Amino acid sequence: MAIxxxxxxxxxxxxxxxxxxxxxxxxxxxxQVGLVIVITTGxxxxxxxxxxxxxxxxxxxxxxxxxxxxxxxxxxxxxxKLLTKEDFIPENADRWIFFVAPYIAVVAAFVVMAVVPFGxxxxxxxxxxxxxxxxxxxxxxxxxxxxxxxxSSNSKYALLGALRSSAQMVSYEVSMGLAIIGALIxxxxxxxxxxxxxxxxxxxxxxxxQPIGFFIFLISGIAENNRAPFxxxxxxxELVAGFHTEYSGFxxxxxxxxxxxxxxxxxxxxxTLYLGGWYFPLVYRLTEAHGWHNLYVAISVIVFLAKAGLxxxxxxxxxxxxxxxxxxxxxxxxxKWLLPAALINIVVxxxxxxVIQGLDNQAGMRTIKSLASGLGLTASGKVxxxxxxxxxxxxxxxxxxxxxxxxxxxxxxxxxxxxxxxxVPKGKPAVVPVTSE
Amino acid sequence: xxxxxxxxxxxxxKLKRFFMVDLLxxxxxxxxxxxxxxxxxxxxxxxxxxxxQYPKVRPDVAPRFHGAPRLNMDPETHETxxxxxxxxxxACPEDxxxxxxxxxxxxxxxxPRRKKVLDEFIFDTSRCMFCALCQEACPTYCxxxxxxxxxxxxxxxxxxxxxxxxxxxxxxxxxxx
Numbered sequence: 001m002a003i004x005x006x007x008x009x010x011x012x013x014x015x016x017x018x019x020x021x022x023x024x025x026x027x028x029x030x031x032q033v034g035l036v037i038v039i040t041t042g043x044x045x046x047x048x049x050x051x052x053x054x055x056x057x058x059x060x061x062x063x064x065x066x067x068x069x070x071x072x073x074x075x076x077x078x079x080x081k082l083l084t085k086e087d088f089i090p091e092n093a094d095r096w097i098f099f100v101a102p103y104i105a106v107v108a109a110f111v112v113m114a115v116v117p118f119g120x121x122x123x124x125x126x127x128x129x130x131x132x133x134x135x136x137x138x139x140x141x142x143x144x145x146x147x148x149x150x151x152s153s154n155s156k157y158a159l160l161g162a163l164r165s166s167a168q169m170v171s172y173e174v175s176m177g178l179a180i181i182g183a184l185i186x187x188x189x190x191x192x193x194x195x196x197x198x199x200x201x202x203x204x205x206x207x208x209x210q211p212i213g214f215f216i217f218l219i220s221g222i223a224e225n226n227r228a229p230f231x232x233x234x235x236x237x238e239l240v241a242g243f244h245t246e247y248s249g250f251x252x253x254x255x256x257x258x259x260x261x262x263x264x265x266x267x268x269x270x271x272t273l274y275l276g277g278w279y280f281p282l283v284y285r286l287t288e289a290h291g292w293h294n295l296y297v298a299i300s301v302i303v304f305l306a307k308a309g310l311x312x313x314x315x316x317x318x319x320x321x322x323x324x325x326x327x328x329x330x331x332x333x334x335x336k337w338l339l340p341a342a343l344i345n346i347v348v349x350x351x352x353x354x355v356i357q358g359l360d361n362q363a364g365m366r367t368i369k370s371l372a373s374g375l376g377l378t379a380s381g382k383v384x385x386x387x388x389x390x391x392x393x394x395x396x397x398x399x400x401x402x403x404x405x406x407x408x409x410x411x412x413x414x415x416x417x418x419x420x421x422x423x424v425p426k427g428k429p430a431v432v433p434v435t436s437e
Numbered sequence: 438x439x440x441x442x443x444x445x446x447x448x449x450x451k452l453k454r455f456f457m458v459d460l461l462x463x464x465x466x467x468x469x470x471x472x473x474x475x476x477x478x479x480x481x482x483x484x485x486x487x488x489x490q491y492p493k494v495r496p497d498v499a500p501r502f503h504g505a506p507r508l509n510m511d512p513e514t515h516e517t518x519x520x521x522x523x524x525x526x527x528a529c530p531e532d533x534x535x536x537x538x539x540x541x542x543x544x545x546x547x548x549p550r551r552k553k554v555l556d557e558f559i560f561d562t563s564r565c566m567f568c569a570l571c572q573e574a575c576p577t578y579c580x581x582x583x584x585x586x587x588x589x590x591x592x593x594x595x596x597x598x599x600x601x602x603x604x605x606x607x608x609x610x611x612x613x614x
Contacts, residue, residue, distance in 0.1 A: 054471060056474075057470060057471045057474035057475065057486075058467045058470045058471050058474075059470070060470055060473075060474065060485065060486055060487045060488070061486065061487070061488045062486055062488050062490070065490060317464060317467060317468065317471075318464070320467055321460075321463050321464050321466075321467045322460070322463070397455060401455075
């Protein structure tokens with residue numbers, strides 16, 4: 001490949017300067033890290049631009065138009081503005097925690113990028129064999145930053161925002177973690193690259209096996225990122241700006257970056273787990289089979305970014321369509337709908353896998369091709385898995401409505417009405433109003 | 438607290454709620470606007486972009502809009518069309534026009550005569566309500582309310598326009614597009 005030939009040249013040059021282990025395990029990873037940081041920062045910056053543009057289009061406006069053609073330099077202007085603004089610290093704030101909190105947020109959001117497979121071979125920084133766990137663990141640290149920021153600000157709005165965000169994140173983290181398990185049953189590995197290769201070698205996206213898991217992951221991902229319609233921690237109408245009320249200038253922009261970076265992370269992980277990651281049909285046959293390895297990797301990276309970009313668009317789309325949830329609705333959705341759905345999903349997926357295994361070698365039927373990478377299924381096995389996946393939609397619907405059909409009975413208003421109606425003729429107030437004697 | 442009977446939802450309503458039809462409808466609306474904004478950029482009807490790039494692109498005001506006043510001049514001789522008849526000042530319901538005439542000596546048919554011509558024209562735009570009654574009253578089509586709407590100034594005195602401003606128009610910052 002002519003375009004990417006310089007890569008090999010650079011490799012040769014580096015080999016001349018350093019020993020081979022140094023090049024392979026120090027220099028190239030550092031280059032990868034630098035590239036990923038640059039790409040992620042650019043992606044984050046332009047995600048803000050896209051958000052403003054898309055919101056404008058959805059409201060029949062034009063959005064940023066002044067800085068550069070079509071306002072394309074707006075993120076740079078924003079960044080410069082935020083850098084030159086005063087870094088204000090409230091008098092009674094806990095200074096050290098106030099200083100540190102934004103950095104925790106940014107680090108927690110960016111570190112996850114280390115295990116996200118942007119593509120095959122050299123497009124992934126490190127392939128940790130517990131990648132999914134790493135992602136869940138590190139992205140949860142982001143909550144700590146919000147709590148510290150809210151607490152150290154010494155402001156009632158910031159504290160309320162922090163409390164809300166911690167409660168919200170805790171309740172959605174559970175269903176998020178449980179939703180992933182369904183996909184992992186098919187992938188048989190926790191490595192994110194392994195999940196992608198499992199999908200690639202089966203030539204199917206896990207979305208078809210796991211429609212419910214995908215939706216649960218997406219919804220709880222949006223809630224995890226404190227994005228509308230789940231943006232209660234920074235509800236403008238109630239809490240001024242939530243946990244970052246007292247932040248200004250560069251520290252505020254760090255929180256902002258962390259929010260968008262976390263969004264990029266969730267979309268990337270959702271793509272990896274459910275939408276096949278960098279795998280796209282025919283790309284392999286068109287490039288790698290002809291020996292164009294670097295082109296194959298490059299196209300895979302583009303495919304991955306396109307898929308993640310579509311999910312990111314869904315984020316913006318939902319934000320500018322839906323109004324904010326009430327707090328009890330948020331908790332209701334998390335605990336009464338998503339959590340049971342995630343549990344049902346695990347059970348049904350496990351049952352499906354069991355059925356597939358049981359049917360294998362029965363009456364000349366073959367359902368499992370190999371277990372080399374993931375659960376390699378034959379065509380009939382795939383059909384069974386897909387039937388289980390989409391049938392699960394209806395089963396989950398039934399069970400959820402069974403669980404929740406009397407949920408209104410816990411409604412305080414209804415309880416009060418019942419109490420009131422004891423031994424009282426219909427239509428008359430329970431407490432006789434005090435009349436003048 | 439009166440008891441309000443809540444109607445039981447029908448099966449069709451439950452189905453609609455379960456498949457989140459309303460949510461999807463809402464998302465279709467926003468997506469429609471997004472696509473509309475990308476495809477037809479200056480559509481007025483339906484799903485285009487409504488906002489204008491004001492200082493760069495001048496907005497189209499309504500045809501009957503009345504804005505900044507102007508004293509028209511004869512396009513050939515560049516002398517004012519105003520004959521100092523004071524009809525505009527009389528027509529003005531807000532008393533915001535002052536026509537200050539002066540007498541000049543002219544020779545008409547060999548005899549010296551005095552003629553009333555315009556010396557100064559004061560138009561107080563801060564009191565004007567842009568009813569254009571002065572424009573209606575003007576017999577020579579001299580005074581006219583144009584479609585220019587940029588009347589803001591930094592002081593109260595700036596709202597009082599003299600003859601020069603009325604004839605030349607006021608200087609405003611022009612933005613390059």
